[in-house]
Structures are given as structure tokens and as C-alpha cells.
Amino acid sequence: xxxxxxxxxxxxDVAHIGKSVLIRGELSGSEDLYLDGEVEGSIDLHxxxxxxxxxxxxxxxxxxxxxxxxxxxxxxIIGRDRVELKRSAVLAGDIATQRIVIEDGAFFKGSIDIxxxxxxxxxxxxxxxxxxxxxxxxxxxxxxPSLLNETKY
Amino acid sequence: MASVTxxxxxxxxxxxxxxxxxxxxxxxIGSHLSRRxxxxxxxxxxxxxxxxxxILDLGPTSPKNIAxxxxxxxxxYNEDVLLASMDPAYAIKSEDGSPSINVEAFLAENLKHPVGxxxxxxxxxxxxxxxxxxxxxxxxxxxxxxxxxGTVLAFFHTKDAGPDAPYFRYxxxxxxxxxxxxxxxxxxxxxxxxxxxxxxxxxxxxxxxFLGRDNIREVLVVR
Numbered sequence: 434x435x436x437x438x439x440x441x442x443x444x445x446d447v448a449h450i451g452k453s454v455l456i457r458g459e460l461s462g463s464e465d466l467y468l469d470g471e472v473e474g475s476i477d478l479h480x481x482x483x484x485x486x487x488x489x490x491x492x493x494x495x496x497x498x499x500x501x502x503x504x505x506x507x508x509x510i511i512g513r514d515r516v517e518l519k520r521s522a523v524l525a526g527d528i529a530t531q532r533i534v535i536e537d538g539a540f541f542k543g544s545i546d547i548x549x550x551x552x553x554x555x556x557x558x559x560x561x562x563x564x565x566x567x568x569x570x571x572x573x574x575x576x577x578p579s580l581l582n583e584t585k586y
Numbered sequence: 587m588a589s590v591t592x593x594x595x596x597x598x599x600x601x602x603x604x605x606x607x608x609x610x611x612x613x614x615i616g617s618h619l620s621r622r623x624x625x626x627x628x629x630x631x632x633x634x635x636x637x638x639x640x641i642l643d644l645g646p647t648s649p650k651n652i653a654x655x656x657x658x659x660x661x662x663y664n665e666d667v668l669l670a671s672m673d674p675a676y677a678i679k680s681e682d683g684s685p686s687i688n689v690e691a692f693l694a695e696n697l698k699h700p701v702g703x704x705x706x707x708x709x710x711x712x713x714x715x716x717x718x719x720x721x722x723x724x725x726x727x728x729x730x731x732x733x734x735x736g737t738v739l740a741f742f743h744t745k746d747a748g749p750d751a752p753y754f755r756y757x758x759x760x761x762x763x764x765x766x767x768x769x770x771x772x773x774x775x776x777x778x779x780x781x782x783x784x785x786x787x788x789x790x791x792x793x794x795x796f797l798g799r800d801n802i803r804e805v806l807v808v809r
Binding site: 534537539540541542543544545 | 656661666
């Protein structure tokens with residue numbers, strides 16, 4: 434299998450943007466997204482994950498829960514939980530996240546700011562407000578499997 | 587005394603590189619060499635007990651360096667200036683027709699940092715491989731980006747190993763240990779002697795030299 438190709442790029446529950454698609458402007462959503470095309474502007478997926486495929490070319494600031502990069506990004510990335518740069522990734526921009534994984538071979542120019550995880554009690558205290566704001570739609574994100582066992586930088 | 591190059595060749599020939607001050611961490615092609623670094627040890631000591639420092643790594647992107655630095659609670663900035671200087675967009679011909687670099691164009695896009703942003707800069711052996719026209723401006727930019735009292739860790743070859751001298755990537759493997767990984771085949775441009783190094787960093791306040799057993803001179807410079 435091509436090592437640069439994500440294994441799950443055809444999951445049915447993930448929205449796809451193909452490599453021939455060019456988007457200029459603000460891209461936002463409330464579902465996971467696999468992006469293999471071009472985006473100029475901004476990307477905001479709130480509580481969802483974004484995968485930038487090997488053909489993906491992003492000139493935008495990116496914000497999502499998890500961000501995985503196989504392609505090229507010119508812009509800053511805020512990954513609330515985790516950012517992963519695969520070995521084919523090229524990133525010129527700053528990263529702010531709680532956990533980061535960078536494969537050997539990835540090119541990166543910018544700063545990395547590791548945000549400390551909020552204490553669990555604080556998260557619990559915030560939960561009702563968050564859920565109310567999201568009208569219950571975001572409840573699944575509070576029960577997602579923990580990533581704590583994965584490589585933590 | 588064997589150089590790092592000779593040590594690597596010995597390694598590939600299954601000879602012991604221990605007398606060169608380096609040792610292989612594993613066996614087989616593609617393995618890393620490890621070496622003790624007095625300069626890194628001194629830098630680690632100087633930074634210990636502090637958190638949320640800003641550290642600039644001028645080498646190729648190293649997951650290990652990022653993990654090590656962020657693990658200590660610091661913010662890391664990565665900028666591979668040597669690779670950036672190879673960008674054909676900066677290539678020009680000098681008056682005598684020899685290949686050169688458009689310094690203004692390079693500096694317009696690289697080493698652009700606010701004054702006094704960083705507490706430490708990991709320069710590695712980048713000055714040995716940078717084009718001549720970029721060395722002085724790059725060091726001036728580094729000096730500008732350092733906070734007063736900030737520290738630069740730089741390595742310099744003590745003798746010319748020739749144009750085929752391998753370029754190594756440096757990965758921090760511990761408080762005083764580095765892993766050396768063979769990188770792209772960049773050409774060694776020059777060898778600085780002590781006087782050259784002192785002149786290069788004359789804007790800085792304090793220079794400390796550590797002579798390694800593998801013909802690498804480590805330099806710790808404090809602004």
C-alpha cells in the first residue's frame with residue numbers, strides 16, 4: 434500500500450472533498466472531513482476531525498478537533514486535541530494543540546505551542562454549557578475513546 | 587582521531603567507532619549514531635528549571651527534538667534554513683559568473699523573527715554548510731532574534747573532510763546525548779577556526795568552546 438495514502442480515506446461517515454475541487458472562502462462543518470483538494474480561506478470544523486490528503490493543498494488557517502496532514506498547508510493549525518504530520522506533510526505555519534505527532538520526513542516551518550489539557554473537573558464543569566450550546570448534538574464527542582495511550586509529544 | 591565521517595564508514599564496515607567518541611545505537615544501514623554533546627549538556631543545564639521558553643531549531647524537522655523540547659514545557663520553532671537556502675528561487679549569478687544567493691530575497695522570507703523572541707537557538711552545524719554570502723546575515727538575524735542572555739548552540743567542523751563530507755541531522759536523545767542521522771548530501775562550504783568563530787559571534791557576550799573527539803567543535807554563545 435502507498436505509505437502516503439491514508440487507510441481510511443473512503444470511510445462512509447466522513448465527508449470528502451476530491452482532489453479536483455478548489456474552494457475559496459470559509460469552509461466550516463459539523464462532521465469529519467477528508468480533504469484532498471485545494472482550499473484558500475479558512476477551515477473550521479469545531480469538534481470534528483480533518484484529514485488533509487496527499488493531494489490536499491491548503492492556504493488557510495485550520496481549526497478542528499484532530500488534524501492529520503498528508504499534503505501541504507500554508508497557514509496556522511489549531512487542533513484542539515491532536516495534530517499529526519505524516520511524513521509526506523509540508524506545513525508552513527504555527528501549530529497549537531494538546532498532542533502532536535510528527536513523522537520523520539515531514540517538513541515543518543513554524544512554531545509549536547503545546548496547550549496543557551484542561552483539568553477533568555474543569556471539563557465537567559463546562560460540559561453542561563457546551564452541551565446546551567450545541568443543543569445536544571455534540572454529546573458523542575464527550576464519550577469518544579481516550580487518546581491518552583498514543584504517542585504524546 | 588577519526589572524524590564523524592570516518593566513524594560512520596567504520597560503522598558500516600562493522601568496525602568499532604567507539605574511539606571516535608560516537609557509537610551506533612543499533613545495527614544496520616539507516617541506523618543512527620549517538621554521541622555525547624558537552625554543549626548540549628551545558629545548554630540543558632542553563633535552561634533547566636525554566637518553563638515556557640522559546641527555542642528556535644534551525645536544523646531539519648526533527649520529531650525527537652520537538653518531543654524533547656515540548657516535553658520540557660517549552661515552545662519550539664522550527665526553520666530549516668539550509669534547505670530553504672537551496673531554493674532555486676534565491677539562486678543568482680555573481681559578477682564573476684559564479685553561483686550565488688540573493689541574500690535580500692532569502693532574508694525577506696527566512697529568519698524573520700521579532701527582536702528578542704527566543705531564549706535559545708539550536709544552530710547545529712548550519713554555518714558550515716550555508717553559502718558564504720548568507721553566513722554573516724544569518725548570524726546577525728539570530729543575534730537579533732535572541733533575548734539578552736539567550737544562548738546559541740552551534741557546531742563547527744575542525745578540519746575539512748572534503749566535499750563529500752556527510753551532512754548529519756541532529757536529534758536530541760537526552761540531556762547530553764545526540765543522535766546523528768545521515769541527511770541530504772549538502773556540501774561542506776568551509777572550516778572556521780576559533781578566530782573566525784569569535785568574529786562571527788562578536789555581537790555576543792560570551793563564547794565557550796567544547797572540542798569533541800570526533801573533530802566537531804561545539805560552541806555555546808551567550809548574547
